[in-house]
Amino acid sequence: MMIKDAQELFMRLLSETNSAEKQMTRALPKMARAADDEKLVEAFQHHLEETQGQLERLEQAADSIPDIRIKRLKSHAMESLIQEGEELIDSTEKGPVRDAGLIAAAQKVEHFEIAAYGTLCELAEQLGHTKAKEILAETLKEEKSTDDKLSKLAKQNINRKAG
Ligand SMILES: [Fe+2]
Ligand SMILES: [Fe+2]
Numbered sequence: 001m002m003i004k005d006a007q008e009l010f011m012r013l014l015s016e017t018n019s020a021e022k023q024m025t026r027a028l029p030k031m032a033r034a035a036d037d038e039k040l041v042e043a044f045q046h047h048l049e050e051t052q053g054q055l056e057r058l059e060q061a062a063d064s065i066p067d068i069r070i071k072r073l074k075s076h077a078m079e080s081l082i083q084e085g086e087e088l089i090d091s092t093e094k095g096p097v098r099d100a101g102l103i104a105a106a107q108k109v110e111h112f113e114i115a116a117y118g119t120l121c122e123l124a125e126q127l128g129h130t131k132a133k134e135i136l137a138e139t140l141k142e143e144k145s146t147d148d149k150l151s152k153l154a155k156q157n158i159n160r161k162a163g
Contacts, residue, residue, distance in 0.1 A: 014068070023079060025052060032048070037099050107151070
């Protein structure tokens with residue numbers, strides 16, 4: 001279907017992001033099971049809870065705008081990122097090296113989400129959807145803080161490996 005204006009583009013990107021988050025609700029439990037470090041397991045479990053809330057926010061954002069609804073489509077970008085993560089799990093044993101790879105895979109996902117929500121916030125603002133912008137900005141904040149947390153865990157993991 002052709003995208004004719006910024007509103008339709010917004011709806012398309014919102015739907016893509018909804019697919020991306022749904023895929024993450026299935027990937028995060030697997031990442032938590034594959035991780036070795038307790039803090040990393042906890043971080044994945046915590047972000048799973050956040051991700052479930054983020055899916056609700058996407059619905060709320062769509063509901064706050066007349067004529068907008070989330071469509072069923074697949075985020076191929078997220079599908080590929082998750083596949084890379086699964087391949088990483090398959091080619092490592094449980095331990096610090098796999099944990100480093102899991103953190104790398106998770107940070108790619110977070111950066112992808114930060115880009116997606118950054119654009120959604122900007123578009124919502126341009127279109128005058130103030131409520132939707134506020135809702136999506138909450139999620140953007142969570143994605144950024146998850147990325148920060150993973151950076152810290154990556155540094156601790158390097159120390160763990162050396163010790
Ligand atoms: Fe997310
Ligand atoms: Fe995330």
